Amino acid sequence: MNYLLELWAALKYFLFPPRCPNCREIVEERYQLCAACEEKILRVDFYDRKLAPLDKVLRVTKYRDGSRDLLRKLKFDNNLNVLPPMKKILDDVSERKEILQILSGVDFAVPVPLHQERFKERGFNQTEKIFGDWLAKKNLPLRNFLIRTQPTPKLYKLGKAEREKILNGVFAAAEKINLRGKNILIVDDIFTTGTTCRECAKVLKSLGAEKIFVMAFAADFNDNFS
Numbered sequence: 606m607n608y609l610l611e612l613w614a615a616l617k618y619f620l621f622p623p624r625c626p627n628c629r630e631i632v633e634e635r636y637q638l639c640a641a642c643e644e645k646i647l648r649v650d651f652y653d654r655k656l657a658p659l660d661k662v663l664r665v666t667k668y669r670d671g672s673r674d675l676l677r678k679l680k681f682d683n684n685l686n687v688l689p690p691m692k693k694i695l696d697d698v699s700e701r702k703e704i705l706q707i708l709s710g711v712d713f714a715v716p717v718p719l720h721q722e723r724f725k726e727r728g729f730n731q732t733e734k735i736f737g738d739w740l741a742k743k744n745l746p747l748r749n750f751l752i753r754t755q756p757t758p759k760l761y762k763l764g765k766a767e768r769e770k771i772l773n774g775v776f777a778a779a780e781k782i783n784l785r786g787k788n789i790l791i792v793d794d795i796f797t798t799g800t801t802c803r804e805c806a807k808v809l810k811s812l813g814a815e816k817i818f819v820m821a822f823a824a825d826f827n828d829n830f831s
């Protein structure tokens with residue numbers, strides 16, 4: 606019996622070898638990134654400058670080739686096979702002191718919301734998909750306290766001033782809620798100029814929130830902060 610199972614496993618491996626979810630290169634285990642893709646991902650480079658009204662911003666990876674490929678596959682190709690390696694990247698940084706420090710003082714996490722049209726089109730909020738399991742392991746509730754009141758164009762080609770104009774007043778509280786004295790972690794997939802998270806933070810602060818931290822799966826801080 607064992608022999609048959611082993612034979613089947615070998616045959617399956619031969620016929621359907623596990624492939625890197627990013628580039629389809631053959632790898633050893635399912636959902637594993639190949640060495641080349643893995644190498645491209647520049648991990649955990651903490652940035653702790655204050656960017657009011659945000660108290661601290663953490664990025665898990667640099668928004669470069671590697672993590673950019675994964676995010677594009679997830680968001681634009683709806684390829685959920687890239688989620689396991691993304692979650693592994695989060696697990697790998699789980700015990701970093703910078704992360705533990707922030708999480709210890711946080712009451713809950715809030716994802717940057719999608720507009721409902723975008724949500725319907727994609728079928729999921731990518732930020733919840735990336736961070737959901739990880740936050741659950743950390744016993745940190747993920748709360749949808751914010752909504753996006755209007756659809757906004759894709760922002761990646763726009764500069765900071767245009768983003769600020771477009772995003773001004775776009776986020777609102779999903780319900781009337783008192784957040785007095787609460788410390789909140791905003792989670793987002795990509796952080797570039799910070800405009801989106803700052804707009805979300807404004808709403809959370811107007812509800813009484815005390816400190817707002819950000820954790821982004823990928824971020825590119827270069828030249829964008831002022």
Ligand SMILES: [Zn+2]
Nearest residue numbers: 625628639642
């Ligand atoms: Zn690969």
